[in-house]
Amino acid sequence: MIIEIGHFALILGLGMAILQMTVPAWGAYKQDAGLMRIALPAAQLQFVLLLVSFLALTHAFVTSDFSVQTVWQNSHSAKPLIYKISGVWGNHEGSMLLWVLILALFGASVAVFGGNLPDQLRANVLAVQASIGVAFLLFIIAASNPFIRTFPAPFDGNGLNPILQDPALAFHPPFLYTGYVGFSMAFSFAVAALIDGRIDAAWARWVRPWTLAAWMFLTLGVAMGSWWAYYELGWGGWWFWDPVENASFMPWLAGTALLHSALVMEKRDALKVWTILLAILTFSLSLMGTFLVRSGVLTSVHAFAVDPSRGIFILVIMLIFIGGSLALFAWRAPLLKKGGIFAPISREGSLVLNNLLLTTACAAVLIGTLYPLVLESITGAKISVGAPYFNATFGPLMVPLLLAIPFGPFLAWKRGDILGATQRLLFAAACALLVIVFIFATQSRGPWLAPFGIGLGIWLVFGAISEVAFRVKMFRAPWEEVFRRLWNLPRAAYGSMFAHAGVGVMVIGIVATSAWQSEKILAMKPGQTVAIAGYEVVFEGVAPSAGPNYQETVGKFSVRSGGVAFMQLFPSKRRYTVEKQVTTEAGIYASWAGDLYVVLGDALEDGAMSVRLYFNPFVRCIWFGTIIMFVGGFISLSDRRLRVGAPRKTKTQPPLPAPAE
C-alpha cells in the first residue's frame, strides 16, 4: 500500500513539474503576475510529493519488502539498518529518485527564500528548473521505476554490493548529488537570464550563494569518495583518475571557476557572457557525469548499478539540455551588455587567470576521460588513458595556479600593484623557503622536487593568512584596532582565507604521501616483528570471526614504538555470504604524522600470511584540507551580504568596545 502511495506521489510529482514548467513561463511571457506566482506553490508541492515518494521507497527498504523489485535486487534482510537505508540510493532506481528529490528541493528553496527576486526572473528560473525535473521524472517513470512490484515475492533479497556497505559511502552519494544537482540552480538562473535577455550584478548576487552551497557539498562528496577509496578498496591510494572520479571532479573544477567568475560579475559587472557560459557548462558537466556513471559506457571500479539500455535515454536528455542551452546562449548572449574595464594586473585579471587554468585543466580531464570512448567508436582502436596521462597534463596546469592563488586577494580591483602584493607576501615566501631548506637538510629520501611541493603548500597557507593579517593591520596597529578590524572584517574574507589555506593543506598531504610513503611487503608468521617508519609491528596471528552478514579472517597486529606496545590493529578479509564477494578491511593507525596502514593478504603454505604495511605520511592532510575548504565555504555563505533575502545594510555596524586586556 505504501509503495503504491509512493508510486502515485511520483506520478503526481511529474504532473506538478509539468505545471511548474509551463504556466509560469507563459505568465512571464505574457507579463501575468498571477500565472507567474503559480510557480511558488507548484515548486513546493512538487518537492513534498517527491519526498513522500522517496520516503515510501525508504520504508520498503527498511522493512525489507521484497515484493518490490529494486528492494529484492539490492537489499537483504540480514543487512544492518544503516545499509538498508543507504541501499535506497545504492542502486540505479533509488539514486535517480534521490537526484530529482534534491533537484526539487533546490527549486522549492528558490520558491521559499527567493522573495526578493524579480517576479519574472523567479518564474523563469523555476520553469527551467522544473523542465529538468520533468525530463528526469519521465526517465524514472518510463525506464527505471523503483516501485515495480514482483510476484510472487521472493523469500529474501540479493544483497547490496559489499564494498558499498560502509559508513562513509552510505553518505557519499547524497553529498555528491547535492553538489551536482545544486549547479542546476546556476544553470536555471543562466537560462532564465538568457530568456530575459537581461543580466546585471544583482543576478550574480543571487546565483553565488547557490553555487557556493553546491560547491561545498560537491567538495565534501568528492573528498568522502576519495577517503572511502583510501581505506576500503585496500589499495592505500586516494585518487585513481578513474573515469567515475573524473565525472565528479570535472563539475568541481568548472564550479570552482564559476564561483570566482561570478565574483567578478557581482563586484565589477564584468565577465558576464563568460559567467553565463560557465554556469551552463558546469551543469552540463554534472549531467554528463550522471550520464557516464549511469549509462555504463565507462568501465570503472566505481560503476555499480549500471545498465546500458538506459544510457540512451539519459543521453537524449543530456543532448537536449546542453544543446538547447548552448543554442540559446549563441542566440541571446550578444544581447548582454559588456561591463567593467580592468587592467591585466588586477583582481579581475587574477580571477581571469584562475578561470583560464581551471577550465583548461577541466578540459584536459574531459578529453582524457572521453577520448578512448570516441576513438573506439570512430576507428575501433582501443587505448587506455590512465593516471600517467592525467599527471602529465593536469599537473602542470595546477602548479602556476597554486603559485598564483595568494596574489589574487592582494590585488586591487580594476588595477593592481603586483610589486606591493609581492612585498606583502614576503613573509609567506620566507616561511615556504625555510620549510624547503629544512626538508632538504633532514630528508635524504624521496624525489628532489618534493620539498618544493611542500613549500608550495606552506606558501598557500601563509599566503592566505597574510591577506587577513594585512587587512586587520596585524603587528602594525594597536591591538584594540586589530581586534576591531578582525571583528568587522566581512565573513567572505575569512571564507576565502580558509578555502585557500585548505588547498594548501591538501597540497601538503598530497605531496608528502606521494613522495615519502614507505612500504613493506612480506610473508609473516605469528610472532614475527617488522619495523616500518619508526614503529615495530608484531603479527600476533589470525582468528576467524563473523559479522551480521559476513564471515571474516581477522589478523591481530600490535604496534610498538620504543619497545612499548600502544595500539592493536585488526585488518581483515571479509567474505560476504549472500553476495559471495571478498573485501579487505585495512587496519589503520592514524596520527597527524601519518597513517600506519596494514592490509592482510592471502594465507601462504607454511602458516605464514601475506602482509602489506604502509606508512603514509601526512595523508590525513588531504581530507583535512578539503574540510577546511568546506568550512571556508560555509563561513562565506553565512556572510550577510551573500545571504539570500537579507536586506541590504544601510548603517555600518557600530564599532565594538575593545576587549579588556
Place this chain on the structure above:
Amino acid sequence: MCRFFFLILAVILIVSGPRVSIAVEPGEVLDDPQLETRARNISVELRCLVCQNQSIDDSNAPLAKDLRILVRERLTKGDSNRQVIDFIVARYGEFVLLRPRFGWHTFLLWLAPPAILILAATAMFFSWRRQQGPADSGKHKALTADEQKQLKKLLSGD
C-alpha cells in the same frame, strides 16, 4: 617555454618518485632493489586487462600477477624498460598502456590541452584588447600629462 619547464618538472616528479605497490606479493619482489624499482615504474604504466582501469601494480587479479612476474622475468634477462614495454604491447596491444603513445590516433589527446590553453589565452587577450577600445587609431591623440594624472586618479579610486 614556462609551460614546457613545468611539464618537465612534473614528469620528473612523477617518474622519480618511489613506487609503492598495492598488490605486489612477497614472493614476487626481486632481490636487486634497483631492478625492483624499475619493475615498479613499468608496472604502474601497464593496465590490468581484466580489471577496470587499474594498473597491474594495483590489481590483485591473477592476470596482473602474471604480468608483474613477466615484467620481472624480462628485466632479469637484461631487457631495457623500453624493451619490456614493447614486448608486452606486442602481446596484448596498445590497450595495455595507461600512457597512450603519441601518434596519429592520439595527437588530439596529447595536443588538445596545451592548444586549448593557448587558444583560450589568446581569445582572452583579444577580448581584453577589444574592451579597451581602439587605443592608438590616429583619431585619438595621446593623453596629456594632466589627463594621465586624472585617469590614474579615476582608476585608483573605487
